Amino acid sequence: MGKLITISREFGSGGRELGRNLAKKLGYAYYDKEIVKEIAAKTKLSEDYVNSIIEKRPFSMFPIHTGSSFQTMTNPIDDQNQLIFREQCNILKEMAVKSDCVIVGRCADYILSEKQPLRVFVYADMDYKIRRCMGNQSAEETLNTKEIKKKIQSLDRQRSQYYMFFSGQKWGDKEYYDLCINMSNIGMEAAVAAIAALV
Amino acid sequence: MGKLITISREFGSGGRELGRNLAKKLGYAYYDKEIVKEIAAKTKLSEDYVNSIIEKRPFSMFPIHTGSSFQTMTNPIDDQNQLIFREQCNILKEMAVKSDCVIVGRCADYILSEKQPLRVFVYADMDYKIRRCMGNQSAEETLNTKEIKKKIQSLDRQRSQYYMFFSGQKWGDKEYYDLCINMSNIGMEAAVAAIAALV
Numbered sequence: 001m002g003k004l005i006t007i008s009r010e011f012g013s014g015g016r017e018l019g020r021n022l023a024k025k026l027g028y029a030y031y032d033k034e035i036v037k038e039i040a041a042k043t044k045l046s047e048d049y050v051n052s053i054i055e056k057r058p059f060s061m062f063p064i065h066t067g068s069s070f071q072t073m074t075n076p077i078d079d080q081n082q083l084i085f086r087e088q089c090n091i092l093k094e095m096a097v098k099s100d101c102v103i104v105g106r107c108a109d110y111i112l113s114e115k116q117p118l119r120v121f122v123y124a125d126m127d128y129k130i131r132r133c134m135g136n137q138s139a140e141e142t143l144n145t146k147e148i149k150k151k152i153q154s155l156d157r158q159r160s161q162y163y164m165f166f167s168g169q170k171w172g173d174k175e176y177y178d179l180c181i182n183m184s185n186i187g188m189e190a191a192v193a194a195i196a197a198l199v
Numbered sequence: 200m201g202k203l204i205t206i207s208r209e210f211g212s213g214g215r216e217l218g219r220n221l222a223k224k225l226g227y228a229y230y231d232k233e234i235v236k237e238i239a240a241k242t243k244l245s246e247d248y249v250n251s252i253i254e255k256r257p258f259s260m261f262p263i264h265t266g267s268s269f270q271t272m273t274n275p276i277d278d279q280n281q282l283i284f285r286e287q288c289n290i291l292k293e294m295a296v297k298s299d300c301v302i303v304g305r306c307a308d309y310i311l312s313e314k315q316p317l318r319v320f321v322y323a324d325m326d327y328k329i330r331r332c333m334g335n336q337s338a339e340e341t342l343n344t345k346e347i348k349k350k351i352q353s354l355d356r357q358r359s360q361y362y363m364f365f366s367g368q369k370w371g372d373k374e375y376y377d378l379c380i381n382m383s384n385i386g387m388e389a390a391v392a393a394i395a396a397l398v
Contacts, residue, residue: 116384123373172373174322179393180379185315190397194378197392198385 003028003100004117005198006109008163008171011155012148014130014183015122019104021192026199029101031092037085045080053084054106054162056104087165105159109176118198121177124192125184126152202299203316204322207362207370210354211328211347213382214321218303220391221249225398228300230291238286244279252283253305284365286365304358308375309366315398320376321390323382325351325388 005022009015016032021028036054040047087154092111103112109119124132126149133148143151163171173181178197181191204221205297208214215231222229236254239246291310294300302311308318323331325348331348342350373379378397380390 108374118384121373125374174320174371174373174381175324177379178381178384180373180376182373182377183319185377188396194393194395197396198389 006117009122012133013124023102032104119177121180128184204301208321211332212323216397222301231303245290318376327383
């Protein structure tokens with residue numbers, strides 16, 4: 001079995017960059033947006049649509065978990081959510097056996113729990129995340145700090161709801177992770193080195 | 200200013216051992232029970248009494264914080280708690296300037312926050328903590344798993360209350376730490392290496 005690191009992250013904390021740098025340092029494969037592309041290809045849905053679903057809480061109010069029966073679902077939106085989640089499970093499982101890898105987001109820590117990944121949660125103070133998001137804005141984006149804060153809170157709420165919906169677990173609760181790292185006072189290089197020391 | 204690592208830990212998680220090993224690896228001073236000894240010497244109270252106070256929520260129901268005024272306190276028990284806490288603050292501040300050091304427990308992360316310590320929280324699954332405590336029992340101790348679980352929960356509740364009382368912060372909430380490390384699946388050596396990579 002390959003070595004596997006899953007990274008869950010608060011929006012703006014730098015978790016994605018950390019994942020990419022970590023994969024590079026360790027010589028592991030790195031999966032993030034590739035997952036959306038593969039789901040889109042397999043389900044014949046657009047990447048934008050898949051992305052909008054897997055970053056948000058699905059519409060149905062019935063929490064489901066991997067391995068549950070889907071027979072009672074009749075709502076076509078629910079069916080599509082289920083389809084996407086099932087493909088997501090399949091693709092993550094395929095990726096995890098291909099090679100050592102770092103997977104960012106997508107409930108990978110829960111979906112691949114049988115493979116005993118090193119489960120990392122990356123977070124930061126709100127001020128740090130706002131500063132980081134401001135610095136990363138493209139020329140077309142003109143959000144002010146108040147709007148960025150709202151965006152961060154909204155995206156994290158969606159991630160939290162999505163994660164709870166599929167896993168029944170509380171997103172960001174340290175109980176469900178092996179390491180939680182606060183990027184507010186820790187440099188990127190040191191954070192990468194610390195996680196690398198664990199594998 | 201010396202480098203400073205503070206370690207807060209759930210009972211039975213191995214945080215104390217981690218702190219000791221970390222200090223050894225980095226060549227830092229290690230402070231833990233020494234703090235109780237010094238408080239006892241300075242306050243003329245017994246070590247056992249000091250220990251019983253600083254591991255439990257003080258009796259008073261008025262939360263206080265470092266730097267608050269103590270003038271309105273009249274209860275002698277409260278006064279003694281205050282005295283102990285003030286000595287604890289003084290001693291920790293003296294220790295932190297003497298040399299690079301690792302300090303375990305004693306609200307050091309909060310008391311020494313101005314010195315920007317690397318704040319580590321060490322925790323583990325209940326099963327792991329029970330197994331570890333069972334293995335560490337001396338010949339005279341004969342607690343069964345149920346009794347050990349109760350002891351762990353009780354001691355952690357006391358630590359949490361003590362910390363909340365003096366800091367106004369939630370003990371173990373990842374927001375207040377730079378790194379939270381779950382020892383359930385991570386070996387001692389790897390954990391030490393990961394934290395050492397951050398300083």
